Amino acid sequence: MNVNDTEKYAAAIRSEAVKMVAAAKASHIGGALSMADILAVLYGGVLKVDSARPQWPERDRLILSKGHCCTSLYAALALRGFFDVAELSTYGRDDSRLMSHISHKVPGVEFSTGSLGHGLPFGCGRALAARRKGETWRTFVILGDGEMDEGSNWEALLFAAQHKLDNLMAIIDRNGIQSLGTTQEVMNLEPLAEKIRAFGWEAREIDGHDHASIREATSSFPSPKGKPVCIIARTVKGKGVSYMENQLLWHYRSPDKEQLGQALEEINRQDASR
Amino acid sequence: MRTAFIKELQAQARLHHDIFLVVGDLGFSVVEDFATEFPDRFLNAGIAEQNMTGVAAGLAAEGYHVFVYSIANFPTFRCLEQIRNDVAYHHLPVTVVSVGAGMAYGSLGYSHHAVQDIGIMRMLPEMTILSPADPGEARACTRYLAEHPCPSYLRIGKAGEPELHQATEGVPGLVEVVHGGADVAIVATGSILKNALEAVAILEKDDIRPSVFSMSLLHPVTSDLVAPLHTFGTIFALEEHLATGGLASILRDSLPISTTVHSLSLPDNLLGIVGSQKTLLSRAGLDGISIAERVAKLLRNAPHSSSKPV
Numbered sequence: 173m174n175v176n177d178t179e180k181y182a183a184a185i186r187s188e189a190v191k192m193v194a195a196a197k198a199s200h201i202g203g204a205l206s207m208a209d210i211l212a213v214l215y216g217g218v219l220k221v222d223s224a225r226p227q228w229p230e231r232d233r234l235i236l237s238k239g240h241c242c243t244s245l246y247a248a249l250a251l252r253g254f255f256d257v258a259e260l261s262t263y264g265r266d267d268s269r270l271m272s273h274i275s276h277k278v279p280g281v282e283f284s285t286g287s288l289g290h291g292l293p294f295g296c297g298r299a300l301a302a303r304r305k306g307e308t309w310r311t312f313v314i315l316g317d318g319e320m321d322e323g324s325n326w327e328a329l330l331f332a333a334q335h336k337l338d339n340l341m342a343i344i345d346r347n348g349i350q351s352l353g354t355t356q357e358v359m360n361l362e363p364l365a366e367k368i369r370a371f372g373w374e375a376r377e378i379d380g381h382d383h384a385s386i387r388e389a390t391s392s393f394p395s396p397k398g399k400p401v402c403i404i405a406r407t408v409k410g411k412g413v414s415y416m417e418n419q420l421l422w423h424y425r426s427p428d429k430e431q432l433g434q435a436l437e438e439i440n441r442q443d444a445s446r
Numbered sequence: 447m448r449t450a451f452i453k454e455l456q457a458q459a460r461l462h463h464d465i466f467l468v469v470g471d472l473g474f475s476v477v478e479d480f481a482t483e484f485p486d487r488f489l490n491a492g493i494a495e496q497n498m499t500g501v502a503a504g505l506a507a508e509g510y511h512v513f514v515y516s517i518a519n520f521p522t523f524r525c526l527e528q529i530r531n532d533v534a535y536h537h538l539p540v541t542v543v544s545v546g547a548g549m550a551y552g553s554l555g556y557s558h559h560a561v562q563d564i565g566i567m568r569m570l571p572e573m574t575i576l577s578p579a580d581p582g583e584a585r586a587c588t589r590y591l592a593e594h595p596c597p598s599y600l601r602i603g604k605a606g607e608p609e610l611h612q613a614t615e616g617v618p619g620l621v622e623v624v625h626g627g628a629d630v631a632i633v634a635t636g637s638i639l640k641n642a643l644e645a646v647a648i649l650e651k652d653d654i655r656p657s658v659f660s661m662s663l664l665h666p667v668t669s670d671l672v673a674p675l676h677t678f679g680t681i682f683a684l685e686e687h688l689a690t691g692g693l694a695s696i697l698r699d700s701l702p703i704s705t706t707v708h709s710l711s712l713p714d715n716l717l718g719i720v721g722s723q724k725t726l727l728s729r730a731g732l733d734g735i736s737i738a739e740r741v742a743k744l745l746r747n748a749p750h751s752s753s754k755p756v
Contacts, residue, residue: 276536283507284535287527293497294532297504304486305508324528327497334492 175216175252178383182212183443186412187436188247188260194432196264198272202422203316204244206347206380206407211248213386214312223253226279232309233298235283237291238316238345242274245281254280289322291315292342296328299340299400310393314343318350321359326371332400333372340400341393342373345380347409349420368402380405412439447603447637448476448545450581451588455513456480458592459487464539465592466505470498470516472545477515495520499528499540506538511595518546518560522567522599529597534572539595542567543602547577547636548686548712550604552722560601561712564635565691567599568665574598575665576618579639580610583662586617603637610639610660617662620671624658628677630745631657632710632737634684635664635693641727642684644734645741652742656682661693667700675701680748682741684710686727708744710737 175181185208193201215221219232236245243263250257255278262268269278273286282298285291295313302309319325332340346364348355355361368375374395378385386405395401409423410416413435427435456479459465466487469477481488487510491498495516502512514521521542522529533540544560551558567573574596578584584602591598611623623639624646634642639660646658657678663671675681681701683694694709701707712730719726727733731740 284531287531289496290500290528290532293500293528294504294507296497297501297506298508299504300489300501301505301508301510324496324500327492327494328500331491331494331497331501 173251175212178212178216179446180443181216181251182209183439184251185212185244185247186439188251188257189243190413190427190432190435190439192243192247192260192263194427195261196272197426198264199424199426200240201243201426202349202409202416202419203238203241203345203347205411205413205416206409207241207314207345208244208411209381209383210314210343210345210386210405211244213383214390215248215252218387218390219312220309221280223280226254230307230309232312233282233295234312234314235291235295236274236314237285237288238314238319239274239285241316242272245274246270246278249278249280252280288316288319289324292325292328293331295340295342296332296337299332299337300335302339303335303337310339310341312341312343312390314345316350317344317346317348317355317361318358320344320361320364329368329371329373336398337400338394338398341390342400342402343390344402344404345407346404347407349409349418349423351423353420365404372399373402374399375402375404377404377406380407381411412442414438447578447581447584447607448605450584451543451600451602452476452480454585454588455592456483458589459484462511462592464509464511464595466510466512468498468502468505468512468514470495470514470520472516472520495524496528499525500532502540503528503532503536503538506533506540507536511539511541511592513541513543515543515545518544518551518558519563522560522563526566530570534570534597537572537597539597541591541598541600543600545602545604547601547603548638549723549726552726553720555720556718559717561686561688561717562691563601564664564685564687564693565695568691568696572597573665575601576662577601577635577664578617578662579634579637579660580607582609582612582614583617583660586614587662590618601636607637608640610643619663620659620661620674622657622674623660626655626657628657630654630680630682631659631675631678632682632684632741633659633661633675633693633697635661636686638684638686638727638732641732641734641737645737648735648738649741654742654745656741664693664696667696669700672697672700675705678705680706680708680745682708682710684732684737686712686732688712688714706748710740
């Protein structure tokens with residue numbers, strides 16, 4: 173597909189992700205949908221990647237730290253041509269490459285995660301390697317807001333600022349809901365942007381569903397200020413499917429046949445109405 | 447042993463331009479020369495072991511062979527999941543170097559005693575585990591790792607350990623340090639090999655002459671590696687580690703069931719006592735005299751045993 177039309181690309185990512193989760197009776201669709209627009213904009217033009225050469229040395233590296241939301245990244249990669257879209261139907265099945273937490277054995281995937289709080293330290297290492305080798309590619313790490321509870325992320329925030337890793341961007345999918353409640357109820361992060369700025373980063377809050385905002389925020393990078401950059405993308409968990417939006421339940425539940433039909437219909441209708 | 451390690455690493459870094467040293471804000475008066483010679487391949491990651499190990503994995507994913515250096519349990523237990531998921535699962539060339547094996551940090555206490563690390567690291571199938579006994583073995587192990595980058599754990603002592611033997615050609619691996627009788631062997635790992643040699647000198651007076659091996663490769667253990675031990679009916683596994691998961695377990699797991707493996711390991715009830723390494727090992731019954739007594743007694747009491755001192 174033409175991924176440069178990022179709105180259509182995002183709708184296709186959402187459709188594929190919902191189908192995968194429904195077929196596998198899997199969880200985590202809410203957080204996959206909340207970051208679909210971010211992935212569409214990144215893979216729709218911001219990232220320097222080549223689907224024919226997943227290991228191209230000069231590529232930008234994208235690390236998905238919220239590995240449980242892998243369906244939308246698998247979909248984004250397949251639609252971008254890293255592997256056959258038909259393979260998405262094998263998601264979570266016996267002997268599939270598409271593990272239900274993101275797997276580095278899939279073309280285009282840089283790093284396996286699943287346990288939270290691993291992506292940003294690893295991203296720091298890659299960004300530091302680029303710096304030490306004098307290479308110009310960039311490292312992007314997508315994190316969930318719930319995983320900001322992990323101490324390792326705050327270690328990495330300190331580290332990246334200390335080493336002035338302005339070739340590193342963290343994007344926090346700020347959908348406000350974690351496993352057992354809202355982030356405010358479980359472990360209040362606010363004022364998140366102020367905290368991250370206090371750690372020595374440049375931090376910006378944007379609407380994580382507005383493609384122009386995402387594009388603008390992720391394109392002006394590396395930062396001219398010699399600081400790592402954090403984008404706090406305000407999103408809606410389950411975005412695009414009315415009955416999933418902002419519902420904790422859809423961290424876990426998998427749509428049945430009827431719900432799947434409704435979800436696909438809503439996603440297509442929103443896309444057509446643009 | 448840490449000086450032997452760092453000097454060898456520095457020499458290897460001149461040959462292998464992928465070698466990168468990361469320290470967890472430890473290594474005062476040890477790592478400075480390396481940092482001065484290779485500023486682009488040195489990093490102090492601060493007191494943050496989870497991030498340090500993730501950073502090491504990220505560097506390794508970009509082609510570096512990363513040595514992560516810290517004390518005792520800090521680079522292993524504190525960041526075990528990063529070693530498991532980020533390093534081992536991704537097969538990245540990160541060598542975790544832990545200084546202060548066993549009770550080398552003596553009176554610094556339980557936090558600084560690495561006495562479960564072999565067992566824990568051995569549970570990770572991808573990890574190569576090396577445990578040198580003296581500075582010569584430490585150099586040989588470091589050289590081997592530099593030439594064979596892989597997910598690995600290097601367990602070294604502290605400072606001032608004597609050279610115990612010259613037979614480092616088989617290191618890492620299993621080398622015979624004392625050629626004794628063919629029935630009984632003491633297999634040691636780490637600097638406690640010294641106590642085995644002291645015990646042998648004592649046992650000799652009772653005409654008990656066990657062979658002594660130093661086992662510096664603890665994982666993976668192949669049948670070929672332990673083949674030289676097949677001729678011994680009785681083996682004493684000597685280690686500065688709890689019995690669970692350590693050398694005794696490794697030998698029991700890899701030798702024929704007909705081989706009797708006695709454990710000369712640290713007892714669980716020693717944890718938390720204040721004392722120097724020497725004192726603690728003595729309390730554990732792992733000084734030379736105690737080892738000699740225990741070996742002699744076990745051989746006397748062994749059912750079906752031909753010993754009859756060997």
